Amino acid sequence: MDENSQTSKGPGRPRDEEVRKRILTSAAQLLEARCFEEITVDAIAEASGAGKATIYRWWPNKSAVLIEAFRERIAQELPIRHSGDFRNDVRQMLQDFTGIIYWGRKAKVFRSFIAGAQADPEIAKAFRDSWIRPRRAEAKRIFERHIAEGVADSHLDPDLAVELVFSPLYYRLLTGWGEITPEYLDCLVDTALRGYLPRT
Amino acid sequence: MDENSQTSKGPGRPRDEEVRKRILTSAAQLLEARCFEEITVDAIAEASGAGKATIYRWWPNKSAVLIEAFRERIAQELPIRHSGDFRNDVRQMLQDFTGIIYWGRKAKVFRSFIAGAQADPEIAKAFRDSWIRPRRAEAKRIFERHIAEGVADSHLDPDLAVELVFSPLYYRLLTGWGEITPEYLDCLVDTALRGYLPRT
DNA sequence: GAATTACGAGACGGAATAGTCTCGAAAATC
């Protein structure tokens, strides 16, 4: 953040932004294969073709590199589709989400990050800020929309509703109890949504 | 398991079962304070007053000690109370559960174990077998009972119902998003159970 | 009492790795 301002200040060779990007890309790729603890600074250096000293010139320590790699390369936007149908929207949302954190290439990254978060508050905060918060906000909007349209119960707390449908996915990802299949998502949506419809 | 049979076989000093218990107790205590990776065999030896060689005579490696400590000292039974009232039973179940994994002294152990499970399938299996499976079975019985009595919907899948109410607790434990308060449990039960009542 | 095995204490080997430092070359300012 502050380092960038030095880039074109005084004399001396300017810092190479390309190197920084290469390091982040390599770090993100390593996160897809190994867990947080298993990734070494030497491995990041070798994979990116950078020197270790260069890595430590951009970041204060290993965690900082991996956290920024997560923020910039992993936790990207997840476009939310709005079909108009309540059940469809929720179902689609869960499927897209599962595609990223469970079925996809990056599933290991999420497991690894949540694992790391248990011992390191910095990692926990980064995970919440750059992944959970935006995802919750998007999902909440869907529920609010359907509540406003009268499709969902007006007494429904959209925050809680989001939490209720998404947490089973984290549960299965992290405990390994049961698989997440499309059929499972169907059951999940059916069961959860029954309580969200307006009372007759 | 097999070692025990040697205890009173041939000549030589018999193995001291008390030492084994002391080691497990110390390991369990250490789990309450530090995370899985931070606990060293030396620390277990020092805390229990045992020699390192003795530890390695009982277990093949560090993980095995901690896993057995978890199984024998942490994941104990959680008595389920049955009041007869559907909502009460579920509410009480969630509260007792939260008391152990979130509010209690042992909360760190659970976070640590689930973290460890992400990188080590042995830990994952131990956690599922000695904690998740029995807990799910107990909770399932409660739902089945109320389904049989007609209080809960006959179409309700008890397994899925259990998963839906418990996973938000794991979610908050592991992500640190939001606290688990008694009020939160109330909302959770209210919202989740709305979908579980018989259709009119 | 001879043989055998477990015990506590702790030395030891061996491997891994975070972060620093050194070096010569490259790229910028003045």
Next chain:
DNA sequence: GATTTTCGAGACTATTCCGTCTCGTAATTC
């Protein structure tokens, strides 16, 4: 061209910790 800073490469320091081994002692069998 002198100076300054970054770069890649990798040596180096310092630490940590698992698992084994040794030693003297205690407990048990035969």
